[in-house]
Amino acid sequence: MAKGVKPRVKVPKTASAGEMVTLKTLISHKMESGQRKDSDGNKIPRSIINRFTCAFNGKTVVDVEMLPAISTNPYFQFDAVIPEAGEFHFTWYDDDGSVYETKKKVEMA
Amino acid sequence: MEVTRRDTMAIGGAAVISTLIPSISVASTNDLIMGVTGGADAATSGIDLTAPEIAENGNTVPISVDAPGAVAVTILAAGNPLPGVATFNFGDGAGSQSATTRIRLAGTQDVIAVAKMADGSFAAVSKTVKVTIGGCGG
Amino acid sequence: MKLIKIILAMAGLVATPIVTIAGEDSQLTINEEPFVTSVAAPAHLENVDTIYSGWTFRTDETQALQMDDFDNPAFVFIDQAIDTFNTVDGSAGKACVSCHESPEVFKGLRASMPRVNGSGELETIPELVNNCRTERMGAEKWKWSGGKMAGMVGLIGLQSRGMTVDVAINGPASSMWEKGKELYYQRVGQLDMSCSNCHEDNYGNMIRADHLSQGQINGFPTYRLKNAKLNTIHGRFKGCMKNIRATPFKEGSDEFKALELYVASRSNGLMIETPSVRN
Numbered sequence: 001m002a003k004g005v006k007p008r009v010k011v012p013k014t015a016s017a018g019e020m021v022t023l024k025t026l027i028s029h030k031m032e033s034g035q036r037k038d039s040d041g042n043k044i045p046r047s048i049i050n051r052f053t054c055a056f057n058g059k060t061v062v063d064v065e066m067l068p069a070i071s072t073n074p075y076f077q078f079d080a081v082i083p084e085a086g087e088f089h090f091t092w093y094d095d096d097g098s099v100y101e102t103k104k105k106v107e108m109a
Numbered sequence: 110m111e112v113t114r115r116d117t118m119a120i121g122g123a124a125v126i127s128t129l130i131p132s133i134s135v136a137s138t139n140d141l142i143m144g145v146t147g148g149a150d151a152a153t154s155g156i157d158l159t160a161p162e163i164a165e166n167g168n169t170v171p172i173s174v175d176a177p178g179a180v181a182v183t184i185l186a187a188g189n190p191l192p193g194v195a196t197f198n199f200g201d202g203a204g205s206q207s208a209t210t211r212i213r214l215a216g217t218q219d220v221i222a223v224a225k226m227a228d229g230s231f232a233a234v235s236k237t238v239k240v241t242i243g244g245c246g247g
Numbered sequence: 248m249k250l251i252k253i254i255l256a257m258a259g260l261v262a263t264p265i266v267t268i269a270g271e272d273s274q275l276t277i278n279e280e281p282f283v284t285s286v287a288a289p290a291h292l293e294n295v296d297t298i299y300s301g302w303t304f305r306t307d308e309t310q311a312l313q314m315d316d317f318d319n320p321a322f323v324f325i326d327q328a329i330d331t332f333n334t335v336d337g338s339a340g341k342a343c344v345s346c347h348e349s350p351e352v353f354k355g356l357r358a359s360m361p362r363v364n365g366s367g368e369l370e371t372i373p374e375l376v377n378n379c380r381t382e383r384m385g386a387e388k389w390k391w392s393g394g395k396m397a398g399m400v401g402l403i404g405l406q407s408r409g410m411t412v413d414v415a416i417n418g419p420a421s422s423m424w425e426k427g428k429e430l431y432y433q434r435v436g437q438l439d440m441s442c443s444n445c446h447e448d449n450y451g452n453m454i455r456a457d458h459l460s461q462g463q464i465n466g467f468p469t470y471r472l473k474n475a476k477l478n479t480i481h482g483r484f485k486g487c488m489k490n491i492r493a494t495p496f497k498e499g500s501d502e503f504k505a506l507e508l509y510v511a512s513r514s515n516g517l518m519i520e521t522p523s524v525r526n
Contacts, residue, residue: 061204075211
């Protein structure tokens, strides 16, 4: 598990049925690209979050394949439709096998 | 004649341009687009890419894509050591086929976005982003 | 003299003679609340009429990152600091929250720091934090510019966001303020430059591809795009000195504390923007 990894997401607490909302997500992660060299000149191996998914009540909103060119502390903003009350499930998959997740409930306005 | 530091700093003008890293074109923009479409032509409309003209820092460059009706959008950086950046796959829960993120650019280059539409066709757009060598901020 | 000319030529220092400020017309709002980013310079500044927040010198895209607390990447480190605030650490079995009800009790603190305490010493926020840790929590000191300290100073500073910088320069602070002022105008290093050469004489100009600011610290700790993390005041002082090829003073040293007091006073009248986003 990479150290100090923490997600931060912006999700509205309430929405009307069928409303479109903008979600903002960030996770603190170094995203070691595999291009940097250490002081001895050896390449520091790649170690990134390689996939991010967001689903609402089990339905996929977005599924992102990520490569090392995504900046440190990966940020994604995108839109979701909220058909009914439910829960967003955000998941980040690390090269090292760890999975980071957070969930946010949305109630009907 | 004594050149003071003040004089040196007053030498103005086009010298700023010379501090831009020259355009890198490791892989051509067209080849990269074909790599995503499998050789098929890509329409030039139907996809928007927002990227700064000059990136304040190549480490963190905010970009946005918008391709209404797309199933997936692939982002590429033609001048990076590895051109692939990300692919956004949009599901039924998406409210739009748009996304914003922050990427790393190794130098001045084309950023490319290729959208795969629901009917199997493609749309592509590219923008040149200038990436500067840092100043005294390190 | 000849050596310096060669070094300057190699460094390729250039600037456009016209003072341009990227965001002069831009209005900073944070979570839709307006922030003042330029005001009349405080009386003690002789060579500057108007002081500008570092925000005004950044590109539109960088400016936008500070305008919403979910766009601002610094906040994930603030969230981590909140977790730390609530976590027991040290032999006394206490967390920050055991004595300080919530981070909100620190509202107003950042706006007047650094300040002289009852014992006549100039104190800064990292010292207050470490004093608590070592003397009241039985915990280990944090490094001045390490991730944990930067996050906590950011969390404390955030409580004063929007408040006006108001640092005392007279009375007991006077001698240290004078020392800081002397340091600000003193040329150092192989490049033989002072803080003022860039930040007073040339703000708004380009140094190579960098848009020079006035070097105000009202937004520190700041998230820099360059290293994608929170940067502290002394950390930046150290970096600047290294850029001039001078041997930097130590973080937490009397010199940097005096300099911090003086530099903070140059922003008296601006609003605290902690945690800001810069290049």
